[in-house]
Amino acid sequence: MWRVGKEFNVNVAVRKAWDAIEALQQPTLGQLFTADPDRLGKLSARLDWPGSEDMGGAIFDWSKTHLDDDVLAAFEALADASDFAGRRAALLSGAAINVTEGRAAEHTAQRGIGAEASVEEAAEFHHRMHLLVDAIHRGALGEIRHLIHIGIGGSALGPKLAIDALARDGALVEVHVVSNIDGLALEEAFAAADPATTMVAVASKTFTTIETMTNAASALDWLKENGVVDPYGRVVALTAAPDKAVEWGVDETRVLPFSESVGGRYSLWSSIGFPIALGVGWEAFDAMLAGAHAVDVHFRDTDGRANLPLRAAFADQLYTRVRGCQTRAVFAYDERLKLFPDYLQQLEMESNGKRVTFDGEPVEGATAPITWGGVGTDGQHAVFQLLHQGTVEVPVDFIASVAPGDALDPAHHAILLTNCFAQGAALMAGGNMSADGKDPARAFPGDRPSATILCDDIDAATLGALIAFHEHRTFANAVLLGINPFDQFGVELGKKMAKDIEAGGGDFDPSTRALLEAAGLSA
Structure with missing residues (x-):
């Protein structure tokens, strides 16, 4: 046991x-x-x-x-x-080693070590991502010179680290990673990208993360305001909830799924790695998997x-x-x-x-x-x-x-x-x-x-x-x-309170109430 x-x-x-x-x-x-x-x-x-x-x-x-x-x-x-x-x-x-949530933690399956079915599924999802990356590089979706990658936490930190480390000699596609809900972060990406040649990647495990989805909606508005006739046609969804991505408006051919058992801070090995593969090439992404696999083997054996x-x-x-x-x-x-x-x-x-x-x-x-x-x-x-x-x-x-x-x-x-x-x-x-x-x-x-x-x-x-x-x-x-x-339940309490404030509810201490009033956010 x-x-x-x-x-x-x-x-x-x-x-x-x-x-x-x-x-x-x-x-x-x-x-x-x-x-x-x-x-x-x-x-x-x-x-x-x-x-x-x-x-x-x-x-x-x-x-x-x-x-x-x-x-x-x-x-x-x-x-x-x-x-x-x-x-x-x-x-x-x-x-199911993640006992509080009753599920596995299968990031190593993305690198070839894990339950046989999970390894096979990861390979299939990687193949799907590889096909889309190749299609974009070949110009099948038009000229794409920029990718605005929108995520938060592991959905942003992993791609941002890899792009910064590996794209210093030039990128196949310029990747701009946006995580902060502060609009300045998104505006900085807009200023660096040409909307006529820009795609948007929306990275959210649940496809409900408020910071990510708010930024994604603003990115679509930016594309539309700058003459892109079909903004949703420029979106790639990276998610463990593909149905929600399709419901949101992403074409199912541009939805790149990954397993629910891959945690956010371990997710760059999955479809969350799409901006890495698009920015520096599939060979580089595959080499990252190979380097990680070698450490997995050492750790296992x-x-x-x-x-x-x-x-x-x-x-x-x-x-x-x-x-x-x-x-x-x-x-x-x-x-x-x-x-x-x-x-x-x-x-x-x-x-x-x-x-x-x-x-x-x-x-x-x-x-x-x-x-x-x-x-x-x-x-x-x-x-x-x-x-x-x-x-x-x-x-x-x-x-x-x-x-x-x-x-x-x-x-x-x-x-x-x-x-x-x-x-x-x-x-x-x-x-x-x-x-x-x-x-x-x-x-x-x-x-x-x-x-x-x-x-x-x-x-x-x-x-x-x-x-x-x-x-x-x-x-x-x-x-x-x-x-x-x-698990990471410690990140949830503050989010819940923020939602309570947005909904006009919640019972807060005098200091918080005063700050809300000073910022013009109190009811």
Whole structure:
């Protein structure tokens, strides 16, 4: 059985595992390197995947974290007590692991691993999308130079990340992603696009999301006002509710369905990936799937500390639950990944920002930390002050690429990489930069943890692999915490209250009533 439930013996085993972890010694990073000459070999590993030129891959180096043999063994015991293997098998087999909503979480089926019927359905939906993408590229729907992609949450973050990362050398179709209900966001897309050569993609799992549908209606008005005779003929619907899309007015030949069991923040692998395929080509989208599949295979077939997403989760839990870290920073030393921290914010905090277990019991201890970050070297001249000398411990992930994304003087990339590696070294080593080594204002305590993912290049396969790695890392954290990472009821309460206001109802506190009145929104 994958579902732990409330069996007494399992709860005792989990509690004992946590007790053992919390009782361990906490040597410094310097002491850990001194004590184990083979530390780098134990905590740094390479994973390969199909790349744009034969094979690509990355080094995953967790040696500058406080993991050691004893900590890893204790967390492996926790993983066993939490039935990690059983829950992983349930996830990858298409079982109803999303217990609060009674359904599966089948994003890996989009990449070829899952229930046979779900994998086949995903392949059929991909084929349907491929045909439409090819037809548009061949001009079957007229000249299309722009796509306004309208969605929110995962329906927008995934495509926006991929387009920004992969279309820097030019796009087959210019994609403008709009998520915010603020009209300025939509007007910005209108200003960049020519209505005569623009299509609109409406991405909504239910085809009822108020922000998305309001923006979609305004996009249709814009097309009509600018001389497009049949605005609905320019719309592609990406949805798990195709009937609603057709009812709304989209021709069924331009409805790209995906399964109800694919969650929003995991959906770029499905028909939600349409703007990626249209913008940078089907080959790039297919390469993303291949890179993710390689990580899926590793995650499925590798046990214990050798499982890289699980190992990362061990470190995450060490810092959050044992050392009391409330945040985790992610800095991409590559402009192509500048949106990656934004993507991870939703993936990690919407998934694991929970307060009860999958049995509805209060979680003992902290769950997800706050994920934040940015790009290097910008961050070094801003927030890194806190990382080096602040009073809080913040684990940092660095992501970099051996191959540059630019064609300028190689000095640019060399400076970028040396700064990335130097930051991790400085966080660990610390020191004092004053002439006599005694000025406390120039002292750095060191012993501050970081991990580094060093990629061969940032191509489509690598982007897919990086996203899949973090998906599985997020799931592994959820298993160790005993929570369900696949629901997101926390986003619903504010939406309900907003609807109450729109309907002229709701009983609100004096502050909210005053704000509504000041904004001219009260009845």
